[in-house]
Amino acid sequence: MRINIVLSTIAFFILLSCNNEKTQHQENIRIAFISDVHLLDVKGTLQDIGYDGIDNPKTGQKAFIRTMEAQLHSTRLFNENYFAFKEALNDVAERGIKLVALPGDFSDDGQPINVKGLNKILNEYREKHDISFFITTGNHDPTSPFGKEAGKKDFMGAQGQRQPIMSSEDLYQSKLGELPVLVSEDIREMGYEEIVNELSQHGFFPLESYTYWETPFSKYSYDTYSFSKAKKHSSLKNRTYQITEGSTPQPDVSYLVEPIKGLWLVAIDANVYVPKEDGLHYHGTSIGYNQVIKYKKHLVEWVGSIAQKAKEHGKEVVAFSHYPMIDFNDGASSTMKKLFGDKALQAHRIPKNEVARLFADAGLQIHFGGHMHINDSGITTTERGNTLANIQVPSLAAYQPAYKILEKKSDRFWDVETVVLDKVKNYDEFFELYHREYDYLTQSKSQNIWNKEVLNAKDYLDFTDFHLQELVRLRFLPSEWPASLKPLLLGNSGMELLILSNMKTENYSEGLQPLEALQATKAWKTSREMVKEQLSSSKMSETDFTNWMGLDWITDFYRLRSGDELAKKSISDNRLKAYQLIAQNLENHPSEALIELKDFAQIFQYQLNSEPAANFSIDLKKGMLIPYETVND
Numbered sequence: 001m002r003i004n005i006v007l008s009t010i011a012f013f014i015l016l017s018c019n020n021e022k023t024q025h026q027e028n029i030r031i032a033f034i035s036d037v038h039l040l041d042v043k044g045t046l047q048d049i050g051y052d053g054i055d056n057p058k059t060g061q062k063a064f065i066r067t068m069e070a071q072l073h074s075t076r077l078f079n080e081n082y083f084a085f086k087e088a089l090n091d092v093a094e095r096g097i098k099l100v101a102l103p104g105d106f107s108d109d110g111q112p113i114n115v116k117g118l119n120k121i122l123n124e125y126r127e128k129h130d131i132s133f134f135i136t137t138g139n140h141d142p143t144s145p146f147g148k149e150a151g152k153k154d155f156m157g158a159q160g161q162r163q164p165i166m167s168s169e170d171l172y173q174s175k176l177g178e179l180p181v182l183v184s185e186d187i188r189e190m191g192y193e194e195i196v197n198e199l200s201q202h203g204f205f206p207l208e209s210y211t212y213w214e215t216p217f218s219k220y221s222y223d224t225y226s227f228s229k230a231k232k233h234s235s236l237k238n239r240t241y242q243i244t245e246g247s248t249p250q251p252d253v254s255y256l257v258e259p260i261k262g263l264w265l266v267a268i269d270a271n272v273y274v275p276k277e278d279g280l281h282y283h284g285t286s287i288g289y290n291q292v293i294k295y296k297k298h299l300v301e302w303v304g305s306i307a308q309k310a311k312e313h314g315k316e317v318v319a320f321s322h323y324p325m326i327d328f329n330d331g332a333s334s335t336m337k338k339l340f341g342d343k344a345l346q347a348h349r350i351p352k353n354e355v356a357r358l359f360a361d362a363g364l365q366i367h368f369g370g371h372m373h374i375n376d377s378g379i380t381t382t383e384r385g386n387t388l389a390n391i392q393v394p395s396l397a398a399y400q401p402a403y404k405i406l407e408k409k410s411d412r413f414w415d416v417e418t419v420v421l422d423k424v425k426n427y428d429e430f431f432e433l434y435h436r437e438y439d440y441l442t443q444s445k446s447q448n449i450w451n452k453e454v455l456n457a458k459d460y461l462d463f464t465d466f467h468l469q470e471l472v473r474l475r476f477l478p479s480e481w482p483a484s485l486k487p488l489l490l491g492n493s494g495m496e497l498l499i500l501s502n503m504k505t506e507n508y509s510e511g512l513q514p515l516e517a518l519q520a521t522k523a524w525k526t527s528r529e530m531v532k533e534q535l536s537s538s539k540m541s542e543t544d545f546t547n548w549m550g551l552d553w554i555t556d557f558y559r560l561r562s563g564d565e566l567a568k569k570s571i572s573d574n575r576l577k578a579y580q581l582i583a584q585n586l587e588n589h590p591s592e593a594l595i596e597l598k599d600f601a602q603i604f605q606y607q608l609n610s611e612p613a614a615n616f617s618i619d620l621k622k623g624m625l626i627p628y629e630t631v632n633d
Contacts, residue, residue, distance in 0.1 A: 029260070029263055029316065029407065029408035030095075030097050030098075030099065030405060030406070030408075031097070031099045031100070031263075031265070031318065031405070031406045032088075032092045032095075032097045032099070032100045032101070032403055032404070032405050033100075033103060033320060033393045033403060033404040033405075033406065034088050034089075034092075034102055034393070034396065034403040035102065035103040035104065035368075035369075035370030035371075035394070035395060035396075035403070036103075036105040036371070036373055036393070036396065036397060036398075037081060037105070037106050037107075037118075037395075037396050037397065038076050038077075038105055038106075038107070038108055038397045039082060039085060039107050039108060039114050039121075040064070040065070040066065040078045040079060040082060040108045041082070041113050041118075042063060042064050042065050042079055042082045043062075043064065043082075043117070044064050044114070045113070046113060046184040046186040047186055048184055048185050048186055049183070049184045049186075051165075051182060051184065052064055053065060053155075053156075054158045054433070055158070056430065056433060058429060058430075058431075063156075063429075063430055063433060064155070065078070065079045065155065065430055065433070066079060066152065066154055067154050067155070067156045067160075067162060067437055068434045068437055068438070068450060068454070069437070069449075069450055070152075071467065072454070072467060072470040072474055073471070073474055073475055074471075075398060075471065076395060076398050077397040077464070078108065078397075079430055080397075080424070080427050080460065081395075081397035081401075083426045083427050083429070083460075084396040084397070084401055084421050084424050084460060085121070085396055086121070087421050087423075087460075088396060088403050088421060089131075091419060092131065092403075093125065093129040097131070098130060098132060099131075099132055099134070099259055099265070100131055100132070100133050100134070101133075101134045101135075101136075101267070101320045101368065102133065102135045103136055103321060103368055103370040103393055104135075104136050104137055104138025104139070104140075104141065104321070104322025104370055105138035105139065105140045105141060105370060105371065105395075106135060106138070106141055107140060107195075109141070109189050110140065110142040110143055110190045110191075110195055111150070111187050111188065111189060111190065112185070112186045112187075112188070112190060112194070112198075113186040113187065115141070115194075115195055115198050116198060119198055119202075122199075122201075126201075132202075132209075132259050133203065134202060134203035134259070134267055134320075135202050135203050135267070136203075136253075136254075136267040136268060136270075136321055136322060137195070137253060137322065138271070138371065139271060139284060139285045139286045139322065139371070141195060142189065142190055142191050142192055142195055142271075143189045144189070144281070144282050145191055145192055145250045145251060145273045146191040146192070146193075147189055147194065148188070148191075149168045149171060149188055150166070150171070150187065150188055151164065151165050151166030151167055151168075151171055151172060151187050151188075152187070153172055153178070156433060157178075159436065160433070160436040160437035160438070160439065160441070161177055161178060161179060161437075161440055162177070162178045162179065163178070163179045164178060164179070164180075165181070165183075165184060166183055166187065167183070167184065167186075167187050168183065169183050177444055192250075192251040192253060193251070196236070203255060203267055204253055204255065205231070205234045206231055206234055209259075210227075210257050210258060210259060211258040211259075211260075212225055212256070212257070212264075213234075213256065213257050213258070215233065215234065215238075215239050215252075215254060215255050215256075216239075216252065216254055216298055216302035217233065217238055217239050217240075217252075218230070222313055236253070239251055239252055239253060241296065241298060243273070243274055243295050244275070247279070248279075250273060251269075252296065253269045254267060254269040254299060255267050258315070262316055263315070264306065264310055264316065264317045264318070265319075265320070266303065266306060266317060266318070266319035266364075267319075267321070268319055268321035269321070270288060270296070270299070270323045272291035272292055272296060273285055274291070286349060286371070287348055287349060288324065288349055288351060289323050289324070289325055289351045289355040290351060293354060293358055300358050300359065300362055301362075303319070303359060303363070304362035304363055306363075307362060307363025307364060308363065311363075316408060317363075317365070317366070318366050318367075318368070318406065320367065320368040320369070321367070321369055322369065322370050322371050323349075323351070323369055323370075324349075324371065324372060324376075324378075324390055324392055325356050325359055325367050325369060325388065325390045326351065326356045326380055327350055327351060327353075327378065328350070328372055328378065329350065329606070330376075330609070330610040331606050332606035332607065333347070333350050335599050335602055335603050335606070336603055338599060339482065339596060339600060340480055340481070344479075344480040345480060346372065349371065356390070357382050360380060360382045360386040360387060360388035361382050361384055361386050363386070364388055365386075365387060365388060366389050366391075366414060367389070367390050368390075368391045368392075368393055368404065368406070369390060369391070369392055369393065370392070370393050370395070372392055373394065373395040373397070373398040373562065374392055374394060374561060374562050374564070375392060375393075375394040375400060375402060375418060375562070375563050375565075375566050375613050376392035376564055376610070376611075376613050377389070377392065377564075377610075377612060377616070378390045378392075378611060379618075379624065379625050380623075381623040387620060389618045389620075391404060391406075391416055392613075394418075398464060398467070398562065399461075399464040399467060399468040399562050399567075400461065400464065400562060400563040400567060401421045401424075401460060401461065402418050402419055402421060403418075403421075404416055404417070404419075405418075405419065409617070412619060413618065413619060413620075414618040414620070415615075415616075415617050416615065416616055416617070418614045420566060421460055422459050422460060422462075423459050423460060423461075424459070424460035427459070431455050434455055435455065438450070438452050438455075450470055451469075451473075453466065454466040454467065465559070468555070468558055468559065468562065469555055471558075472551075472554060472558055476558065477490075477554070481554075482596055484596060485600065489551065489553065489597070489600075490549070490550050490551055490554075492549070493545065493546055493550075494544070494546065494547070494548045494549070494552075494553070494578055494582075495531075497545075497550065498531055498545050498578075498581065498582050498585070499527045499528055499531055500527075500594065500597075501585035501586050501594070502527040502530045502531055502534070502585055503523050503524065503526075503591075504523075504527075504590065534581070538577070538581060540574065540577060540578065540581070544574045544575070544578050545578050548575065553579060553604075556571050556579070557600075557604055559571065560604070560607040561607060564607070564610055564613040564614070565612065565613050565614050566613070566614055568608075579601070579604060580608070582601060583601035583602065586598040587602075611625045612625050614627070615627065615628055616628060
């Protein structure tokens with residue numbers, strides 16, 4: 001009897017230990033995803049010529065930076081994201097997270113100075129905080145499979161003027177007001193081999209500490225795995241594919257790694273470089289998975305084999321790549337293409353429905369992407385009942401700057417938390433230099449100078465918001481907006497747009513101009529009276545519409561597009577209600593003259609009613625994204 005009791009007690013504690021081990025194992029699966037860092041090593045040096053930038057009077061150090069003019073015409077910051085990246089890594093370290101994935105565009109453009117600068121930072125945090133990093137490539141790293149001569153014409157010179165730096169003196173001739181070209185090999189754009197060799201300790205190649213590691217081209221199985229086999233098969237010469245018959249084989253640096261027991265992290269290299277007619281150059285790879293399913297079908301098959309093996313061996317599979325697998329426009333893509341055209345708002349980057357279907361039916365359930373610089377989530381269930389959740393990680397170099405944390409809660413639920421970097425130490429380190437640049441541009445009578453108010457930003461989040469506002473003014477409005485809709489929005493206040501949305505008549509001119517003539521009509525006066533009743537019934541005031549212009553609505557559209565529900569915090573509830581009231585009026589409006597405004601309002605409504613994208617749970621059983629409130633909220 002005593003023996004049976006002892007044996008039962010031992011069995012109980014073994015079972016308890018196993019259950020505790022399983023629970024502990026589940027709680028330990030936490031991964032941070034930091035995407036689109038676009039690192040420019042602002043503290044770096046062009047080693048071959050010894051150039052390390054200009055003197056920064058605020059710090060007494062050198063600053064290797066691009067101009068503010070360049071930043072405010074680009075969809076990403078070039079300089080301040082250096083500090084944002086370190087802020088994110090410090091936050092990750094404080095939370096005790098040991099696994100960090102970088103879904104591409106980790107460098108400015110794959111230049112030696114920036115890739116080496118990134119590697120230095122990653123090694124520092126690995127050694128100091130025991131963090132393991134796993135990287136996949138984006139369209140900015142590399143920009144072509146085998147590298148190329150390159151440079152930038154808009155680094156900042158000592159007096160605020162532009163300083164061109166090129167890898168070859170034949171690439172660029174300085175223009176009036178620019179400094180003479182500096183020539184450095186450290187600013188060329190590297191190809192796959194140089195980049196992955198520099199970052200070899202961060203996933204691209206096997207390490208002895210990994211439980212398992214493979215590529216789409218590996219010849220061994222999980223049961224026959226050894227580090228020596230993995231090392232042999234990891235050579236880039238064994239990891240190539242051909243776009244077309246007879247074309248030069250290109251590297252594919254996709255890999256599967258098991259960094260902790262039970263987790264299979266799949267890094268998908270979704271870059272596709274289609275050769276041009278000359279056979280020497282390549283089309284850009286920014287299209288993403290629409291090209292993958294055409295030219296890299298082996299990746300779908302590989303993911304399918306991973307999913308099958310994961311079931312056999314009891315592994316959890318989480319994939320990441322640079323590109324989205326699911327449409328990121330919250331159902332508004334067709335209306336966006338109709339209003340803005342096929343080339344605006346990065347419409348060419350929208351993945352086909354076939355992409356999600358293929359990968360979901362291959363067995364993939366969770367995928368994290370970047371590339372779009374937006375905070376977004378999507379989930380789809382195929383006809384075969386397979387579910388895929390796609391989580392878009394925002395960029396640290398744009399509004400809203402944030403990273404994601406994935407945590408396993410149970411076999412059914414995974415939690416996603418979005419960490420916004422509102423406060424970033426030293427984000428204003430170069431502001432004095434930007435003031436110098438602004439003065440130089442003013443004195444040289446440059447056209448359309450950037451708004452100096454950006455330098456009054458109170459924190460990093462505010463700074464990225466200013467960046468977005470200037471991007472709207474200097475780039476998006478001139479290049480993306482229909483010529484007929486732009487004056488209608490820019491020339492009217494919210495109240496005037498509300499009155500227009502109530503006018504049930506066809507008797508006004510195309511484009512609704514001039515407004516003065518329209519305001520004298522009976523239709524306008526009738527609509528004005530209708531508005532008073534509408535405001536009363538909706539418990540809104542005229543001030544809710546007179547205190548903003550159409551430009552504010554456009555800017556809030558881009559805020560929502562970039563930040564999704566994160567951006568709603570920066571738009572007042574009354575302002576959102578005002579937009580929605582106008583949109584509701586336009587839903588069944590009969591006039592063709594307002595069709596473009598109607599389309600825009602509809603797109604805005606779609607963005608307001610999207611899947612949760614801040615803090616939520618992925619329910620793999622029901623195929624749903626469920627919002628939740630975190631302790632921090």
